[in-house]
Amino acid sequence: MSASEDKVEGEEVGRVKANDPDMGDNGLVNYRLVDGDGIGTFDLSTDSETREAVIKLKKRVDFETTKLYTLKLEAFNMHVDPHYLAWGPYKDEATIKISVEDADEPPVFVAPLYTFEVEENAPAGTQVGRVHAQDTDAANNPVRYMIPRYTDVEQFFSVNSEDGMITATRPLDRETQPWHNISVSATEIGGHHQDTKVRVNIRVKDRNDNAPEFATNNEVLMCENVAPGKVIETISAVDKDEMAHRQRFTFSLAPEVAHNQNFSLKDNADSTASVYVLRKGFSRLTQDVYFLPVEINDNGVPPMSGTGTLTVRVCSCDSKDTILSCNVEPYVLPAGLSTGALIAILACIVILLVIVVLFVALRRQKKEPLIVFEEEDIRENIITYDDEGGGEEDTEAFDIATLQNPDGANGFHPRKDMKPELQFPLRPGVHPAANSVDVDDFIKTRVAEADSDPTAPPYDSIQIYGYEGRGSLAGSLSSLESVTTESDLDYDYLRSWGPRFKKLADLYGTKDCSVHEGDDDDDDDC
Template sequence: MKENYCLQAALVCLSMLYHSQAFALERRNHLRPSFHGHHEKGKEGQVLQRSKRGWVWNQFFVIEEYTGPDPVLVGRLHSDIDSGDGNIKYILSGEGAGTIFVIDDKSGNIHATKTLDREERAQYTLMAQAVDRDTNRPLEPPSEFIVKVQDINDNPPEFLHETYHANVPERSNVGTSVIQVTASDADDPTYGNSAKLVYSILEGQPYFSVEAQTGIIRTALPNMDREAKEEYHVVIQAKDMGGHMGGLSGTTKVTITLTDVNDNPPKFPQSVYQMSVSEAAVPGEEVGRVKAKDPDIGENGLVTYNIVDGDGIELFEITTDYETQEGVVKLKKPVDFETKRAYSLKVEAANVHIDPKFISNGPFKDTVTVKIAVEDADEPPMFLAPSYIHEVQENAAAGTVVGRVHAKDPDAANSPIRYSIDRHTDLDRFFTINPEDGFIKTTKPLDREETAWLNISVFAAEIHNRHQEAKVPVAIRILDVNDNAPKFAAPYEGFICETTLLFQPIVTVSADDQDDTANGPRFIFSLPPEIIHNPNFTVRDNRDNTAGIYARRGGFSRQKQDFYLLPIVISDGGIPPMSSTNTLTIKVCGCDVNGALLSCNAEAYILNAGLSTGALIAILACIVILLVIVVLFVTLRRQKKEPLIVFEEEDVRENIITYDDEGGGEEDTEAFDIATLQNPDGINGFIPRKDIKPEYQYMPRPGLRPAPNSVDVDDFINTRIQEADNDPTAPPYDSIQIYGYEGRGSVAGSLSSLESATTDSDLDYDYLQNWGPRFKKLADLYGSKDTFDDDS
């Protein structure tokens, strides 16, 4: 810091000396800085040429970071027409005017009132003007000038990163480039040496060096070995002022890691390895491990092992465990203690990847001797085959022999063997085994369609040592027997148009058989013998396990029969053959002219066909007439203050009125034939309606049986209601038909006629006479002959 203050003071002195010399030179030459050079006229009109200045007035300098007690004099502005009487006023404007730079409006001296930093701003552009002090009239045009901030060395060099990390291969040649570090200086690189940097190494010799001008770090020692030292810490300094005394400096740390190269071969730590193996060991079992050490890392330290010689080369093998870099010796074939008791192997360890640069150093491999001793053991039984496959027919009786397994004791003692089934593999206990001879039998009939193969495991154990046991898998194939009849492959359903032509195809069916293909190579489709000459449909076998159903005639009617059930016999080709009868439902449907199905619902068809536009209009008209009648009737009843329904002696016969005939009392039966009510047999048949002419003729609805002669009126009414409900051509009138009849020999009074002289009733007979024929017409529409309830 003391060096910085001294440098600043020296620069301030130099600047002040420079400006004082400039002003002295100006006084000596009688030159004063003005705004712009221009011509002036003398008193006699003579044009005078202004003298040329000896320095550029419109560029001033001020040193940065000045911390003196007084403002710094930047420069002086003066106009040639200023006679010194104070009539001229100097004005300063522009960047920093009034805040950073102030001007004495009389003398034109410019001072900097604040400390300036060139790294924040290098120059300021200002505008000067001379005006009349009294009138503010410009005396000269405005003139622009620049104030430059002069740099001092006040910023130390800074590296781009605080720490660097670099790698270089071990055993690299001297001068190998490692990394380049870069520093920057915020000072002005165009002024002096404030930003001229020089790099040097403070820590890291004698292993590394740095180029002074570029900052490139290079290796300085040959054959640096990673296995000896892997990581180095280097400190680099950057100093300005070209590295001279008084310059500022900055440092950074560089961590350099030596990367591995394959410069070391693998080495066994010992010359002989001793191992042992039991004769009971199975192939693939581990015998022992060897390891060759390689100080290299990564792929350079990978080692592979091989057996190159020895008398056990056929019985043993070695593999590499790349996680532990060990050689694993395994048993390749079983060994027998009674045959040979010791083996010797020669094992070689070599690098997987070899660097050609270091091959001259010698072979990158090593060998070792491995001696293996065979140990005696009580061996478990051995099956004569590694697995067994047996066959048995399905549905075979319990106790049928499936096959046999056989094992023996390989030891000299030759202990007896006992067999058992692993019940975890035979949970349903389909099989049993003879423990002495190993014969396997069934315990129940088997079904191939449930499972075609059954897999079990059989144990063989020594009688004297139950722990010595062996296990063998047994696969049992269930042979197929033709015990399943073929059936439809899917729930088929056929559709046929009413306009179907002769022998038109309806649907194609196929079949499935759970038995094996050997018992059903081809299916045969036919009709049962009793309907072989079916008049409606026929079956054609396509001889490819499918059959086509065809119409045997043309023209079907949904009104007569809307669906057919067609039995089809399907037989397989097994021995003996199996067959089944499957029923195909064929629906009769309505179709358009192109044969596309429209509807297969018979009732919907009847309704759609029976109600035409004219019928609907007639129905609506009838409804309107009924509503008008009801409204008029209710209105008249209210005027006479009578109830809508007359309950006189609880006798509903008051509601029965005869029309179109005056009558002669109860004995007169010509106008009203009561026999019709007593015997409705004659009207049980289908009676077409008079209001609507149906477009199609329909058969009488089934299920309506004729009533006997002794039936009373209630049964007759129920019969007529049921007929009306089931008649699709009936108009949808919401009306009620009520018939009153007490039977023969009634003691009730006779019914009044329209012309009766009885005066006890308040009925309006003129109204009833006018509407009588209309009620009769409505009664005819509903199928009634002579009577109609007046409240309807």
């Protein structure tokens, strides 16, 4: 019987069966293990139907460890007739040998876990450590090594594919990453190319390559009336490097301020230092901030030193050294004018500006008056008149009212300066010979026409009605009706107006002059 080393726990290995010579119901056979080196590796049970002994794996077998197991098996009859006990015993034994078959298994690393160390800032190519795996199969195929990239994304390390030596590809910084956890896989060459992985932890050993610095960067607040010799601050330091148990820090003022007259520094020999005031009379008006450079040294290998700047701010304090204010702005304000007063003044200025803006906005939104005066009635409408007028009295050709309302240019409108008697009948009781006109009726009629005119402007307007009377004894005064030559004028009637118009009659009258014979003078007799 054989069992492969790739079988798992509980898997059946084989079966055996014992024959009952009686062939009856009382001849039921059962089995048990009595001896052998495989008792701890295999298990035995009886099949209730076939009455066979079933051998199963109790734990996995390894060909490389044990290649053969021996089991001693006993079969016995469970029900024996007492009359035949003397003929016994009614049982039998058998020896079973189980051979382990070799299976193709992945390589096995010598150690389940590897831990290495590498110096900080070591150059590229520095060897970190070696891993080793081998193929335990009978073929003993060679093994190749590699680092899965997902375990070393930034590729800090590489491994030799033949001997498993791990090296660093660049200098490592402990302060950035003190530990690197990667995996190395071993794959057999040949067979089924099975592989296995092992975890590798790499610790970066610290090196003193960082200068110490202040533990905190807070400003130091100092009162203006501070007394000389008073400690205003106790400073300490930290180091990014791995601080050893005996690591200490020392402090001193930088050379450029070692002899200043304001502050001094005392190293307390316990990795702290105290800052003292040397004088009195500090004033924020003179100087409100002081900068004090301090050198910090450690005792590492190699020793490192750094310079930190301590900021000291002068503040206003009360008699109990309670800080009231550390701002310099109140001291540059005008005398007698508080911050509250300035805020009130600014608020008033803002309110005035808002009122002015609102007033301008309301003025712009104010509506235009409904009444349009003649000097404001400027329109862009152009009415073309191409009729030649007949004179001053001919108003048919040019109607000025059309310019005030261009919409009425297309309709017919009666003339407003026609004779009243031609358009309106005379009232009873008025003699037609008087050639008079009822002006009241004339005005009312014109007002009614203006009110009912759909083309009239929608606002109040002034209607002017001019009429030149007819039938005057003086006649027309128009210069257009005057004669054009003086020869057509007759002023002889001026002689009949009396002595007062004699001069005019002599100047403009007709002269009937004749020369008489025998007269010596040249006077004309008219």
